[in-house]
Amino acid sequence: MLAALYYGPMDLRLEDCPIPQPRKGEVLVKVAAATTCGTDVKSFRRGHPLLFQNIPAGFGHEVSGIIATVGRSVAQFSEGDAVVVANSAPCQHCFYCRRGRYSLCENLLFLNGAYAEYLLVPEPIVRQNLYKLMPGTSYIAAALTEPLACALHGIEASDIMPEDTVVILGAGPLGLLLAAVAKQRGAHVVITGRGTQRLAVAHHFGADAVIDVSGLSSEEQVENVRNETDNLRGADVVIEAVGTPETWKLAVAMARPGGLVNFFGGCPSGTQVSLETRSLHYGELTMKGVFHHTPLFFQQALELITDHRIDVEALITAQVPLNSILEVFDLLLQKQGIKYALLPPAFEETSVITADPE
Ligand SMILES: [Zn+2]
Ligand SMILES: [Zn+2]
Numbered sequence: 001m002l003a004a005l006y007y008g009p010m011d012l013r014l015e016d017c018p019i020p021q022p023r024k025g026e027v028l029v030k031v032a033a034a035t036t037c038g039t040d041v042k043s044f045r046r047g048h049p050l051l052f053q054n055i056p057a058g059f060g061h062e063v064s065g066i067i068a069t070v071g072r073s074v075a076q077f078s079e080g081d082a083v084v085v086a087n088s089a090p091c092q093h094c095f096y097c098r099r100g101r102y103s104l105c106e107n108l109l110f111l112n113g114a115y116a117e118y119l120l121v122p123e124p125i126v127r128q129n130l131y132k133l134m135p136g137t138s139y140i141a142a143a144l145t146e147p148l149a150c151a152l153h154g155i156e157a158s159d160i161m162p163e164d165t166v167v168i169l170g171a172g173p174l175g176l177l178l179a180a181v182a183k184q185r186g187a188h189v190v191i192t193g194r195g196t197q198r199l200a201v202a203h204h205f206g207a208d209a210v211i212d213v214s215g216l217s218s219e220e221q222v223e224n225v226r227n228e229t230d231n232l233r234g235a236d237v238v239i240e241a242v243g244t245p246e247t248w249k250l251a252v253a254m255a256r257p258g259g260l261v262n263f264f265g266g267c268p269s270g271t272q273v274s275l276e277t278r279s280l281h282y283g284e285l286t287m288k289g290v291f292h293h294t295p296l297f298f299q300q301a302l303e304l305i306t307d308h309r310i311d312v313e314a315l316i317t318a319q320v321p322l323n324s325i326l327e328v329f330d331l332l333l334q335k336q337g338i339k340y341a342l343l344p345p346a347f348e349e350t351s352v353i354t355a356d357p358e
């Protein structure tokens with residue numbers, strides 16, 4: 001089979017690999033669609049602290065497909081089922097799992113390898129985080145369950161009340177999905193970012209105001225955001241979805257007293273931020289980090305996609321054959337496009353592929 005393997009930063013290779021065979025509890029999925037993600041682009045550029053234990057490693061984690069083979073003792077799935085595969089499973093028995101904090105699981109199992117013709121799904125994911133698709137669900141939309149699950153986690157942690165002004169820094173795929181979910185919670189949504197392509201779709205994803213920050217100083221960005229809030233008070237909730245120390249600081253400066261700041265975007269390891277203590281203390285700010293998703297958010301995201309409640313496919317710039325993956329990552333490094341759907345040879349020809357029974 002054709003598979004993209006990660007050998008290290010800036011070293012991704014498309015190779016011919018043996019098709020894996022599922023062992024007990026595992027499932028082999030024939031990939032129908034895999035979508036690119038900001039995390040992949042970051043890993044490609046600079047590596048990732050958690051994702052790659054052994055090199056070469058499979059690459060890509062947003063994926064849907066059809067079950068090709070099931071291993072022994074897999075009762076809940078059978079060959080031919082259309083499925084979406086989550087990219088992780090918690091262990092269910094560590095300190096954090098026992099407290100329901102699954103995204104902090106000490107043994108969180110990550111799955112990569114979506115950019116391939118087949119993907120072997122490990123037993124813990126088969127058991128906890130593999131889902132059948134309803135007929136009529138597009139495979140590309142289903143592959144986007146993972147980022148939407150992260151956005152749901154981010155919004156759930158932000159304590160949004162109806163009519164709150166929610167500012168989202170960053171108009172990347174996650175910023176746009178956060179905007180869509182915040183809008184569904186009744187918020188007045190302001191999104192800031194750069195890149196005409198991304199900002200152009202921000203309204204489609206529920207943003208009430210879109211601020212293009214290219215060329216704006218930090219002070220101007222804060223001022224522009226405050227202008228969107230009642231009495232220039234600052235935002236009720238600010239969600240940072242860029243992942244740089246500079247935007248983390250900006251996020252804090254945009255929140256009103258008593259507001260909440262969600263550090264959703266992960267910064268490069270080793271970076272630090274310094275914050276003005278006065279506004280944190282006297283302004284009684286709440287600040288929190290949010291990472292990844294949990295099986296519950298994954299299920300909720302799939303429901304939203306199945307019911308067409310969020311047009312996730314509007315994030316897809318183009319559908320591309322899997323063997324163009326290196327060109328796609330070149331484009332993403334140059335910030336061209338939002339997300340791409342990579343289609344293995346068996347699915348290349350179909351423009352709309354859905355989980356309809358054949
Ligand atoms: Zn992702
Ligand atoms: Zn655990």
